[in-house]
Amino acid sequence: MTYENRVKYDKELYENLRVDCQKCFGFCCVALYFSASEGFPIDKDAGKPCINLQSDFKCAVHRNLKDKGLKGCTAYDCFGAGQRVAQSTYGGQDWRRNPETAKQMFDVFLVMRGLHEMLWYLTEALRIQCDSNMQEKISSMISETRKLTDLDADSLIRIDLVVHRSKVNPLLSKTSEALRAEACRGKKTALKAKKRIAGRLDFIGADLKKINLKGEDLRGAFLIAADLRGVDLSGADLIGADLRDADIRGANLSNSIFITQGQINSAKGDSNTKLPISIIRPAHWDK
Template sequence: MRGDCANCFGLCCTALPFAASADFAADKPAGQPCGNLQADFRCGIHARLRERGYSGCTVFDCFGAGQRVSQETFGGRSWRADPGSAQPMFAAFPVVQRLHELLWYLTEALSLPEAESLHPQVRAELARIDGLAGGTPEELARVDLAAERAQVNPLLLRASELARADAPVRGKRRDRRGADLLGANLKGADLRGVDLRGALLIAADLRGADLRRADLIGADLRDAKVAGADFTGALFLTQPQVNAAKGDAATHLPAGLERPGHW
């Protein structure tokens, strides 16, 4: 469930729209190839994305949807070689990406020993969502992503509660779900076991903060300062969230996540 660009037909560079901003140097509508995409589906400025104004590309990860749609859903036929496949392929990609994100969360829930009682249900949902992601383009077009998230979410929430049950928490502010912490000063904060699902942590100062066993599913960490922060055992943290934050060599990450090159 990690992007493998060598086996993808540049789908994130074509299927998704860009809006000119601090993250992207130019506008690009959905379904139109980025001007930097080469004929072999490689990025012509990959080593210089940030300096060329495309930092948004450096934080993106498709959770492996790109290669699955390219090689499985469409059997290795590129949209350039088969123009008729372009629109169905571009429509399928974001659906599979969202389904693969759910697979990431479910896979993590299956790794939590505290949630062992839920593992049979987690395995069943994992198989079901994987089956949806492996559907035909026509079947993928009918997937109701909101309904799928709503079905999986209670299971993930319960797994999180079980995993955080023994985490030491100071005070009574354990539930910070959806909290507006935009630019908040949380330097050195003890956030162990805190529910930060969907919290807005954009540009927050989390330097040296203790986020062990915190639930970070859907938390917005764009430009959050996480130098020296401890994310060891943090729940449902993804590579795109890590990529969007500003850490350093002293930032502790959960197993399976990589330290971004731009840190």
């Protein structure tokens, strides 16, 4: 694949994996369980509409999520699954006009969200992977996963996400290991062991400004309110890391591994924060 075709291919994949609420039916505001303690408006059961969901499926407070402290809403990302289910799987038929299929729609949305999340990580892996053999394997898995998203509602519900993820994860891990090894080349010090919470590194509120984090394995790490100002996170694997209120002003994440839009949306950045080409700079950072 030529460089030009690769760029075009990546762009097409990313565009399909970005949220477009205008084409959705507010699935994330209905299908999910909410907890006020996690930054959502209220405690809400799955299948019950959020109090801020309007009749046109738009959020009444969307422009003020950050000001209202609704960090859960700010950070959530369906990876474009919402509009895919609304416009493709159900052909524009919403759950309010078709209440008999509402439960199925919500279940399908959750499956589609899982598939789109895997597609996001696979697309990132393809973008940063240099080994041609691995590129071929990743491309093949992207094609296989995209075919699953084309299935009808009944078939989508029957998909075992755990089984499919078991085929995706090794490709992501191998990509991460190769890139982290390259980023750590010549590095004299490694990140010292820290205490863990449920097996995940605990850096909650930690001052990490003077620590060399290039190429570090931060998968699933708790980086809540951590001070990462000016830190170079090149080659650091951030898949699943909790960046809520992490201060990344002036930090370099342009070559970080497996960062998502939702993680960036939940952090505190500025115009000096360097982001990967796959990430859109949050509008609320300028406020």
